[in-house]
Amino acid sequence: MADKKAQLIIEGAAPIDLPVYSGTMGPDVVDVRALGSSGYFTFDPGFMATSSCESKITYIDGDKGILLHRGYPIEQLAEKSDFLETCYLLLKGELPDAEQKSKFVETVQKHTMVHEQLKNFLNGFRRDAHPMAVMCGIVGALSAFYHDSLDINDAKHREVSAIRLIAKMPTIAAMVYKYSKGEPVIYPRNDLSYSENFLHMMFNTPCEEKKISPVLARAMDRIFVLHADHEQNASTSTVRLAGSSGANPFACIAAGIAALWGPAHGGANEAVLRMLDEIGDVSNIEKFIAKAKDKDDPFKLMGFGHRVYKNFDPRAKVMKQTCDEVLGELGINDPQLELAMKLEEIARNDPYFVERNLYPNVDFYSGIILKAIGIPTEMFTVIFAAGRTPGWIAHWNEMISGPYKIGRPRQLYTGYPQRDYPSK
Numbered sequence: 564m565a566d567k568k569a570q571l572i573i574e575g576a577a578p579i580d581l582p583v584y585s586g587t588m589g590p591d592v593v594d595v596r597a598l599g600s601s602g603y604f605t606f607d608p609g610f611m612a613t614s615s616c617e618s619k620i621t622y623i624d625g626d627k628g629i630l631l632h633r634g635y636p637i638e639q640l641a642e643k644s645d646f647l648e649t650c651y652l653l654l655k656g657e658l659p660d661a662e663q664k665s666k667f668v669e670t671v672q673k674h675t676m677v678h679e680q681l682k683n684f685l686n687g688f689r690r691d692a693h694p695m696a697v698m699c700g701i702v703g704a705l706s707a708f709y710h711d712s713l714d715i716n717d718a719k720h721r722e723v724s725a726i727r728l729i730a731k732m733p734t735i736a737a738m739v740y741k742y743s744k745g746e747p748v749i750y751p752r753n754d755l756s757y758s759e760n761f762l763h764m765m766f767n768t769p770c771e772e773k774k775i776s777p778v779l780a781r782a783m784d785r786i787f788v789l790h791a792d793h794e795q796n797a798s799t800s801t802v803r804l805a806g807s808s809g810a811n812p813f814a815c816i817a818a819g820i821a822a823l824w825g826p827a828h829g830g831a832n833e834a835v836l837r838m839l840d841e842i843g844d845v846s847n848i849e850k851f852i853a854k855a856k857d858k859d860d861p862f863k864l865m866g867f868g869h870r871v872y873k874n875f876d877p878r879a880k881v882m883k884q885t886c887d888e889v890l891g892e893l894g895i896n897d898p899q900l901e902l903a904m905k906l907e908e909i910a911r912n913d914p915y916f917v918e919r920n921l922y923p924n925v926d927f928y929s930g931i932i933l934k935a936i937g938i939p940t941e942m943f944t945v946i947f948a949a950g951r952t953p954g955w956i957a958h959w960n961e962m963i964s965g966p967y968k969i970g971r972p973r974q975l976y977t978g979y980p981q982r983d984y985p986s987k
């Protein structure tokens with residue numbers, strides 16, 4: 564039921580009444596679906612002011628720097644929750660009680676292995692292939708193993724697909740890393756926590772199984788929590804659009820991985836470290852700030868700016884705190900952290916960045932922690948994909964479990980009018 568009404572007045576046409584809806588929080592929305600039958604389309608390249616769906620999963624207030632998952636602030640989840648509990652929250656809408664949590668953890672553990680034949684797909688790639696290219700291929704191939712046993716209209720099938728994807732992403736990510744190093748795949752262990760297990764599969768070998776540092780496991784889990792979901796970002800919107808055609812969830816997540824890869828999105832965490840390498844020293848910061856401000860230079864300050872946040876990205880604040888904790892506990896004095904902090908300080912005092920409300924985003928400090936954990940730069944976006952999997956699959960499930968239509972935007976056509984093929 565519409566809360567309010569809007570009226571669109573177009574010269575020479577009758578006014579068009581449009582319903583206006585209010586959500587629990589955030590801006591009201593104008594329902595423009597009736598415009599199509601009135602002979603008009605809206606025009607919003609890049610979806611600067613477009614709500615693609617109704618959702619109960621995540622709320623962002625970009626002006627206040629607020630991020631809530633099912634109502635819980637990200638700062639509290641990062642401090643008090645853990646990744647699998649956050650996965651449960653995103654999927655089911657409530658925090659689990661002790662029994663529900665233990666059952667969920669046990670169920671995920673039982674799905675961490677992948678089909679043995681999946682390893683064959685690795686051999687089709689060069690060892691130096693970018694890990695995100697391999698992830699797109701392997702997760703897309705995962706859909707081949709389940710496509711015929713999956714009815715997306717069956718809630719139980721959707722639930723087991725969600726569990727399989729959350730459980731298998733770290734296994735696949737570690738397989739991709741091991742393949743790039745020419746080391747044998749390390750199988751998951753059910754006696755380890757989710758993040759311990761991931762680090763075990765990444766860094767142990769058949770010759771030596773070291774105990775995983777609790778400091779690194781906690782930092783890894785915190786990073787997964789901070790990446791778990793973020794409303795209708797580009798990759799989540801890709802997952803929803805792919806899902807709207809009825810594609811199986813594994814194929815939809817593969818589409819999300821492809822969208823995440825770009826440096827404007829999840830690929831930024833890798834680009835930040837490469838940028839810091841290129842800057843090299845505090846004395847070069849001004850030169851790169853000038854490049855970032857130069858409209859004729861494609862260089863952007865990676866890890867800075869956000870479509871929604873016009874204040875601090877709350878995840879960046881937690882990420883910076885985690886940086887300090889992890890490097891302090893490990894006794895690491897990383898010059899790149901000093902460089903990043905100086906870069907932030909200079910940028911945040913420059914009118915160009917202040918006037919455009921450009922702040923550090925989730926990707927600005929994450930790479931410093933990932934490097935301290937031992938993750939190579941080219942694997943950073945793979946970590947982002949593993950962390951974002953619960954968000955992607957929660958949005959897919961939210962859409963498929965209710966009424967939905969195939970996503971099919973229109974356009975403003977400015978090409979040739981109809982013309983005849985020239986007679987020979």
Ligand code: SDX
Nearest residue numbers: 793796827828829831855863864865866867868869870919
């Ligand atoms: C993620 O959507 C999400 O929620 C994404 C994400 C998630 O969790 O899913 O939060 C994860 O993708 C974070 C963003 C990671 N990307 C980067 O760090 C790459 C660098 N940032 C930019 O490319 C940019 O800020 C975007 C892509 C993030 C946002 O782009 P917008 O919203 O389209 O903004 P814009 O490009 O129109 O910028 C507005 C102005 C422009 O200048 P003017 O034309 O007004 O003069 O700000 C400038 C831009 O040139 N600008 C920058 C800048 N970011 C914006 N200038 C220099 N360096 C930058 N980083």
